[in-house]
Amino acid sequence: MSDVAKFLVGCAVERMEDARFLSGSGNFADDLAVDGMLHAAILRSPIAHARIMSIDASAALAMPGIHAVITARDIGDAIPIIPLRLAPLPEFEPFRQPVIASDKVRYVGEPIAVVVADSRALAEDALETIGIEFEALSAVTERGASENALFDFAEDNVALRYDAGFGDADAAFASADYVRTERFSVQRHTALPMETRGLLAEWNSSAGRLVVTGATKVTFYNRRALAQMLGVREDDIDLIEIDVGGGFGVRGEFYPEDFLIPFAARKLARPVKWIEDRREHLMAINHSRDIACELSLACRSDGMMLGLRGRIFADMGAYIRTNGGVVPAKAAQFLPGPYRIPNVSVSVEAFMTNKTPVGTYRGPGRFEANFFRERLIDMAATDLGIDIAEFRRKNLITEQELPYPIDGLVPYEGPTSYDTGDYVEVFERALKEIGWHEKRHLQGKLIDGVRHGIGLGCFVESGGAGPKENAAVTLEKDGSLTVAVGSSVLGQGLETVLGQIASDTLSIPFDRIRVLHGSTTLLDEGFGTYHSRAVVMGGSAVLDAATRLREKILQQASNHLGRPNSELKLVNAKVVADNGASVSFAALAAGRELQADGTFSNDVRTYSYGTHAAHVTVDPRTGAVKVLDYIAVEDVGRAINPAIVHGQAIGAIVQGLGGVFLDHLIYDDQGQLLNASLADYLVPTASDFPVLRAVTLELRPSPSNPLGAKGAGEGGIVAVAAATANAVAAALAPLNVEIHHLPLTPPRLWRLIKNAHARAITAA
Amino acid sequence: MTPVRSVRLTVNGTQTTVTVEPRTTLADALRNELRLTGTHLGCEHGVCGACTVIVDGAAVRGCLMLAVQAEGREITTVEGLGSAAHLGALQLAFRKHHALQCGFCTAGILTTAHALLTDEPHADEDRIREVISGNLCRCTGYLPIIAAIMEARIAYSDLQCEAAQ
Ligand code: FES
Ligand code: FES
Numbered sequence: 001m002s003d004v005a006k007f008l009v010g011c012a013v014e015r016m017e018d019a020r021f022l023s024g025s026g027n028f029a030d031d032l033a034v035d036g037m038l039h040a041a042i043l044r045s046p047i048a049h050a051r052i053m054s055i056d057a058s059a060a061l062a063m064p065g066i067h068a069v070i071t072a073r074d075i076g077d078a079i080p081i082i083p084l085r086l087a088p089l090p091e092f093e094p095f096r097q098p099v100i101a102s103d104k105v106r107y108v109g110e111p112i113a114v115v116v117a118d119s120r121a122l123a124e125d126a127l128e129t130i131g132i133e134f135e136a137l138s139a140v141t142e143r144g145a146s147e148n149a150l151f152d153f154a155e156d157n158v159a160l161r162y163d164a165g166f167g168d169a170d171a172a173f174a175s176a177d178y179v180r181t182e183r184f185s186v187q188r189h190t191a192l193p194m195e196t197r198g199l200l201a202e203w204n205s206s207a208g209r210l211v212v213t214g215a216t217k218v219t220f221y222n223r224r225a226l227a228q229m230l231g232v233r234e235d236d237i238d239l240i241e242i243d244v245g246g247g248f249g250v251r252g253e254f255y256p257e258d259f260l261i262p263f264a265a266r267k268l269a270r271p272v273k274w275i276e277d278r279r280e281h282l283m284a285i286n287h288s289r290d291i292a293c294e295l296s297l298a299c300r301s302d303g304m305m306l307g308l309r310g311r312i313f314a315d316m317g318a319y320i321r322t323n324g325g326v327v328p329a330k331a332a333q334f335l336p337g338p339y340r341i342p343n344v345s346v347s348v349e350a351f352m353t354n355k356t357p358v359g360t361y362r363g364p365g366r367f368e369a370n371f372f373r374e375r376l377i378d379m380a381a382t383d384l385g386i387d388i389a390e391f392r393r394k395n396l397i398t399e400q401e402l403p404y405p406i407d408g409l410v411p412y413e414g415p416t417s418y419d420t421g422d423y424v425e426v427f428e429r430a431l432k433e434i435g436w437h438e439k440r441h442l443q444g445k446l447i448d449g450v451r452h453g454i455g456l457g458c459f460v461e462s463g464g465a466g467p468k469e470n471a472a473v474t475l476e477k478d479g480s481l482t483v484a485v486g487s488s489v490l491g492q493g494l495e496t497v498l499g500q501i502a503s504d505t506l507s508i509p510f511d512r513i514r515v516l517h518g519s520t521t522l523l524d525e526g527f528g529t530y531h532s533r534a535v536v537m538g539g540s541a542v543l544d545a546a547t548r549l550r551e552k553i554l555q556q557a558s559n560h561l562g563r564p565n566s567e568l569k570l571v572n573a574k575v576v577a578d579n580g581a582s583v584s585f586a587a588l589a590a591g592r593e594l595q596a597d598g599t600f601s602n603d604v605r606t607y608s609y610g611t612h613a614a615h616v617t618v619d620p621r622t623g624a625v626k627v628l629d630y631i632a633v634e635d636v637g638r639a640i641n642p643a644i645v646h647g648q649a650i651g652a653i654v655q656g657l658g659g660v661f662l663d664h665l666i667y668d669d670q671g672q673l674l675n676a677s678l679a680d681y682l683v684p685t686a687s688d689f690p691v692l693r694a695v696t697l698e699l700r701p702s703p704s705n706p707l708g709a710k711g712a713g714e715g716g717i718v719a720v721a722a723a724t725a726n727a728v729a730a731a732l733a734p735l736n737v738e739i740h741h742l743p744l745t746p747p748r749l750w751r752l753i754k755n756a757h758a759r760a761i762t763a764a
Numbered sequence: 765m766t767p768v769r770s771v772r773l774t775v776n777g778t779q780t781t782v783t784v785e786p787r788t789t790l791a792d793a794l795r796n797e798l799r800l801t802g803t804h805l806g807c808e809h810g811v812c813g814a815c816t817v818i819v820d821g822a823a824v825r826g827c828l829m830l831a832v833q834a835e836g837r838e839i840t841t842v843e844g845l846g847s848a849a850h851l852g853a854l855q856l857a858f859r860k861h862h863a864l865q866c867g868f869c870t871a872g873i874l875t876t877a878h879a880l881l882t883d884e885p886h887a888d889e890d891r892i893r894e895v896i897s898g899n900l901c902r903c904t905g906y907l908p909i910i911a912a913i914m915e916a917r918i919a920y921s922d923l924q925c926e927a928a929q
Contacts, residue, residue, distance in 0.1 A: 012862075014859050014860065021867025022842075022864070026802070033796075194901065194903075195806065278809065493862075644862065650905040679810075686910060
């Protein structure tokens with residue numbers, strides 16, 4: 001039996017990227033150093049809203065080691081504008097961000113000038129000497145402040161409004177036994193990858209070519225955008241992806257610096273490196289969430305949901321960047337969740353403020369929508385005297401009802417349906433894991449000075465977006481395999497996962513495989529990594545390429561061994577014939593490497609789904625919350641590497657708990673970001689959430705791709721606010737405290753408890 | 765031009781001299797002068813722990829210590845804990861437990877854990893959590909990191925036994 005192939009797909013194989021990271025031999029953006037390299041630092045607006053009257057860089061230019069100070073004037077009359085990559089609604093066009101401020105600044109952190117110097121320290125020294133005269137304008141920091149329009153062409157600060165829905169919500173609400181309306185919000189926060197952004201741009205003047213290293217996520221798209229802005233041919237630019245210290249949605253979108261640094265390199269004909277510092281990062285990279293919602297639910301008295309009405313209000317910050325209105329659009333789309341709600345109407349209002357622009361962060365819109373809906377469900381169930389688990393069970397879409405269309409909730413998207421799954425089974429599994437039946441009597445109980453609460457949150461989550469991904473595999477002359485893919489690696493272990501797929505298809509040992517990714521040099525076109533698509537799309541493209549290469553290998557071996565294909569099989573980097581003759585891959589490729597391209601197109605989204613459950617205690621004297629137990633159950637269709645999927649789920653839960661309790665970008669009414677350092681912007685540490693569990697199921701493979709995989713990177717985060725806030729609310733229910741707004745900081749909870757107490761006293 | 769100073773120090777067992785401005789941090793000197801780029805910078809203000817190196821046995825934030833303060837000291841960086849071909853016990857445990865994803869925080873966590881286990885090979889889970897809570901990781905949620913460090917303890921207590929014999 002020794003020749004039976006050992007399949008890697010489905011196994012928790014150790015990651016091929018780990019050895020280099022563990023030994024400190026990874027290659028991240030700031031590790032790059034080339035001869036003649038200069039360093040850039042960026043002067044950012046210290047004011048939220050102002051006209052720029054003048055810029056005086058003479059003192060900076062006179063300093064030793066300073067090569068240039070680049071401002072809007074150096075870039076020309078037409079300042080390039082960052083394009084909308086997603087959800088390109090025409091309403092957003094006029095609100096897009098120029099790559100540098102020319103006459104007006106609209107948020108603290110907006111680039112005004114780029115200093116290029118012999119060292120980063122010198123460049124930063126010079127920043128301080130640049131004199132800028134501003135005429136301050138009053139800052140807009142909230143919705144409805146229409147008297148100070150950010151943009152001269154607009155009457156107010158609303159960039160977009162739309163209504164969408166299906167069924168007849170008005171009729172459903174008119175006929176319902178029970179209706180409840182509440183307002184909720186999720187605070188502004190951001191992904192905070194541990195590596196800040198950074199780029200090295202090298203311009204070769206004689207060849208007229210530009211190489212930008214440190215790119216990621218959507219390199220081919222960004223190359224197109226950059227080529228247009230610089231007025232050079234796309235082919236004359238290469239974007240190179242190296243190791244990336246975390247993406248989570250924010251990294252790799254086209255930011256102002258993605259133009260400014262290449263521009264500086266071309267202008268000076270020298271390599272220019274820019275590494276963002278953490279303070280800049282917090283004010284420059286996309287912020288996210290920051291959504292308020294007015295949500296109404298209509299039910300029969302037995303708890304059957306009849307209708308849902310949601311009004312989403314999204315603070316987009318000062319400009320609409322590449323992600324367009326994805327965050328509010330997805331918040332609206334995922335309001336109904338995994339429930340059978342026949343009548344849904346949603347509206348979206350995206351408004352502008354003098355804050356950093358908003359983009360996607362892991363689970364964009366879903367984190368928020370699930371929190372809003374699951375909170376309201378608990379309130380409705382309690383009002384109707386129905387157990388919170390029973391209420392959900394009654395309304396979850398059953399397997400017989402799938403595929404379940406949810407068309408019409410996003411105006412710029414075509415029809416879509418929840419595909420496959422058993423929502424109820426996964427829900428029951430989560431109840432079992434958290435011990436719902438044994439622990440439900442603890443709800444609100446005061447034990448040893450703390451109140452216990454258990455919360456549930458169900459979700460459905462899209463992933464694996466099309467349109468396409470490409471891959472190429474090459475059997476090298478030495479018999480090793482090179483896999484190249486258009487997907488980007490953002491620290492999620494994709495090299496290993498793609499290696500597993502190639503290894504199985506070609507019966508080639510894992511350690512003979514090298515995975516190259518993301519760079520524009522590898523393929524003619526690639527589509528990148530976003531919307532949990534890397535495994536679904538990239539993995540399927542690699543599978544296709546490897547399958548084609550397999551045919552070539554068999555053909556070659558058939559000639560070589562004189563046996564028909566039907567008598568050949570691939571075993572451990574060899575082709576073996578029924579008669580025992582064999583030839584190694586290395587021998588087959590010795591003369592010329594064998595190569596095959598693969599592609600995968602797909603317009604059908606996958607929908608993973610699951611349930612989270614949390615058991616918390618709240619200390620009513622301090623408002624401090626402890627998470628005693630947390631379980632996330634998700635069906636991902638197929639887990640290529642269960643350890644990687646599990647690791648991502650645990651990491652995502654902790655990020656989500658940060659979003660519930662800690663992460664918060666705080667602005668004052670002048671539009672100043674008050675906590676732009678890691679001392680002030682809090683994220684979870686190792687001692688915050690020690691008990692967490694994730695169960696990854698493979699109940700219903702996706703029918704839309706040959707791997708059966710569904711997006712798996714986001715299911716761990718999307719229902720964290722829902723389950724946790726419900727648990728906190730359950731703990732505090734006896735004190736008449738309701739939870740509507742995140743983050744659940746001790747001061748906020750303490751105040752809610754105190755106010756509820758004061759109300760009770762007044763009423764008595 | 766800014767004055768420069770020479771600093772003599774031992775890095776991963778090798779004596780060396782770096783020439784730096786007085787304001788250069790130890791982390792920048794290691795990364796830029798000695799090209800030991802395994803030490804990372806995540807915040808440059810002492811919070812994230814990515815820059816942690818071991819100075820005379822103690823875990824130190826390389827972004828908060830000046831290179832000139834390292835005169836005569838013995839420094840261990842992640843590169844000194846084992847190479848890609850010969851990973852050390854802690855590194856192997858990290859790989860086994862999937863205790864890293866993007867790998868950016870990893871060097872600082874390995875050095876912190878190495879300093880801890882060298883001093884306290886029997887540190888319990890709470891103690892490990894307490895110490896590692898000075899290092900930020902945005903990918904893993906910390907659970908596998910703690911599990912890996914717990915597992916690696918055995919290798920350090922063996923070392924202590926050997927040293928005692
Ligand atoms: S870089 Fe030194 S602690 Fe963050
Ligand atoms: S592995 Fe990415 S920050 Fe820790």
